[in-house]
Amino acid sequence: MKKLTLALLFALSICSLSAQGYQPSEEVRRSQEQFSEDRFGIFIHWGIYSMYAQGEWYLQNAQGIQRDEYAKAADAFYPHRFDAEKWVAAIKASGAKYVCFTTRHHDSFSMWDTAESDFNIVDATPFKRDVLKELTDECHKQGIAVHLYYSHADWSRDDYPRGRTGWGVAGRNYKLMSWDSYFNFMNNQITELLTNYGPIRAMWFDGWWDHEEDATPFDWHLDEQYALVHGLQPSCMVANNHHVTPFEGEDIQIFERDLPGENSHGLSGQAISKLPLETCQTMNGMWGYKVVDQNYKSAKTLIRYLVSTASKGANLLLNVGPQPNGELPAVAVERMYEMGEWMAVNGESVYGTTAGDIPQQDWGCTTRKGDRLFVHIFELDYDMLYLPLECKVVSAKALEDGKELKFQRVKGGILLEVGKVQDKADYVVELVTK
Numbered sequence: 001m002k003k004l005t006l007a008l009l010f011a012l013s014i015c016s017l018s019a020q021g022y023q024p025s026e027e028v029r030r031s032q033e034q035f036s037e038d039r040f041g042i043f044i045h046w047g048i049y050s051m052y053a054q055g056e057w058y059l060q061n062a063q064g065i066q067r068d069e070y071a072k073a074a075d076a077f078y079p080h081r082f083d084a085e086k087w088v089a090a091i092k093a094s095g096a097k098y099v100c101f102t103t104r105h106h107d108s109f110s111m112w113d114t115a116e117s118d119f120n121i122v123d124a125t126p127f128k129r130d131v132l133k134e135l136t137d138e139c140h141k142q143g144i145a146v147h148l149y150y151s152h153a154d155w156s157r158d159d160y161p162r163g164r165t166g167w168g169v170a171g172r173n174y175k176l177m178s179w180d181s182y183f184n185f186m187n188n189q190i191t192e193l194l195t196n197y198g199p200i201r202a203m204w205f206d207g208w209w210d211h212e213e214d215a216t217p218f219d220w221h222l223d224e225q226y227a228l229v230h231g232l233q234p235s236c237m238v239a240n241n242h243h244v245t246p247f248e249g250e251d252i253q254i255f256e257r258d259l260p261g262e263n264s265h266g267l268s269g270q271a272i273s274k275l276p277l278e279t280c281q282t283m284n285g286m287w288g289y290k291v292v293d294q295n296y297k298s299a300k301t302l303i304r305y306l307v308s309t310a311s312k313g314a315n316l317l318l319n320v321g322p323q324p325n326g327e328l329p330a331v332a333v334e335r336m337y338e339m340g341e342w343m344a345v346n347g348e349s350v351y352g353t354t355a356g357d358i359p360q361q362d363w364g365c366t367t368r369k370g371d372r373l374f375v376h377i378f379e380l381d382y383d384m385l386y387l388p389l390e391c392k393v394v395s396a397k398a399l400e401d402g403k404e405l406k407f408q409r410v411k412g413g414i415l416l417e418v419g420k421v422q423d424k425a426d427y428v429v430e431l432v433t434k
């Protein structure tokens with residue numbers, strides 16, 4: 001009987017241990033807080049794919065490219081206009097507080113001086129500069145937090161266990177597939193990234209979905225890899241763009257091309273977790289530089305998207321695809337400056353806010369910070385706006401010029417006398433509430 005009780009107790013304690021699950025460390029929690037305060041980051045998709053100017057999926061999508069022929073782009077990759085100082089200055093000017101840079105995308109090309117593969121910016125190109133080092137040094141100098149994108153999927157290496165994409169690539173020797181070898185390679189690269197480039201606030205993984213539809217579940221050994229990340233830099237958060245609800249050990253939840261709770265692109269049907277949230281979105285239509293894609297969203301649309309993301313309690317990671325010469329496209333830079341001008345005046349209604357009391361409406365949305373409720377008005381056909389509110393409103397003023405606005409208490413909320421708000425990206429009214 002005694003033996004049985006002990007065994008039961010033991011089993012129960014194991015159960016409670018596993019039910020407790022992953023708890024982020026103090027350091028990670030601080031990063032999560034900072035991250036949520038930031039609300040706005042810039043994504044950068046850059047690699048030798050920019051040479052083909054067809055977006056970052058070109059190697060796969062062109063169907064039938066010989067891997068070794070594609071790789072020749074590296075030998076001509078000489079982005080002589082790359083200037084980390086200018087990039088970071090534009091990022092800062094936009095009002096963004098962090099950058100997420102593609103260190104290695106699905107085509108396998110590494111944008112840093114890695115000892116793990118010669119297919120990298122220093123060994124395989126005439127440029128020979130470690131662009132990641134230059135960029136991270138500059139970010140650390142200018143106070144921009146660094147997140148690193150790292151692809152799990154790989155369309156070039158022989159040892160990568162082939163998944164559902166990458167079939168269009170010719171010339172790979174599948175006889176050499178070896179999970180152990182590939183896993184070891186990734187972990188060694190991750191170790192370099194988290195050792196040689198100063199503080200990295202997040203590792204942003206992508207490509208898990210490559211084995212999502214396997215007949216037998218594919219084990220990515222994420223626990224081990226996440227523990228490696230947290231062990232190397234205790235304040236580094238783990239993010240994974242797998243399009244499903246977060247796994248144990250992850251510190252951010254990502255949504256691709258949609259706001260949390262929306263799913264117009266089919267990649268964001270997953271439930272919203274309690275983790276800090278981030279939506280990544282393109283400024284035009286593609287992530288990597290694509291010559292025909294000049295379909296840039298207007299500054300107005302981008303500002304509204306950023307504000308709407310904040311109104312869902314999430315961050316916006318807005319992408320820019322640098323050109324093969326190393327410059328950020330001029331239109332992208334223009335948009336960044338335009339967003340920054342708006343943020344310089346209205347930033348306090350975005351940074352450090354949480355979702356507002358009223359969900360997204362036809363006229364706009366709301367964000368909140370303490371006792372301040374920010375009403376973001378995008379379009380309004382009338383001079384008055386009815387706001388259904390449970391809290392009591394003490395005062396109302398326009399954020400752009402401090403002008404006091406009149407309001408009346410009515411049943412279930414207030415009627416705000418907005419006046420004419422034509423042609424504004426977002427007219428912000430600050431309500432002090434009780």
Ligand code: GLC
Pocket residue numbers: 045056057206207241256280287
């Ligand atoms: C997708 C794509 C990839 C892009 C990423 C950005 O997963 O495969 O090309 O880097 O989304 O969110």
